[in-house]
Amino acid sequence: MSVLKGWKYVAFISAFxxxxxxxxxxxIIYPMxxxxxxxxxxxxNRSQLDQARVLPSSMNVWTDPFERKND
Incomplete structure (x- = not known):
């Protein structure tokens, strides 16, 4: 097995x-x-889902994480 030197090493690292x-x-990048x-x-996807029926009784219904909270 040969050791990569010079431009072959740079090409290998660049490809990696x-x-x-x-x-x-x-x-990661496209969804962001x-x-x-x-x-x-x-x-x-969630328009037909009855969240109160699916969740256990001790949990709150899902809310929009993007919504700004007004304090």
């Missing part, structure tokens, strides 16, 4: 870091930059 970046983009799209999807 680039592949990690490509793998994390759809998981398109918040409105995900809020709409949650609203559509």
């Amino acid at each position: 870091v680039g592949s990690i970046g490509l793998a994390t983009y759809p998981i 930059t398109h918040v409105e799209e995900y809020k709409k999807a949650q609203e559509i």
Whole structure:
């Protein structure tokens, strides 16, 4: 097995870091930059759900985490 030196080492490290970046983009970066799209999807998915019936009696009904609280 040969040791990577010079431009081959740089190419290997660049490919490694680039592949990690490509793998994390759809998981981390895209949802953070398109918040409105995900809020709409949650609203559509939860419109038919009766939250009071699904949750145990000791838990509160889910609220919107994006809503600002007025103190």
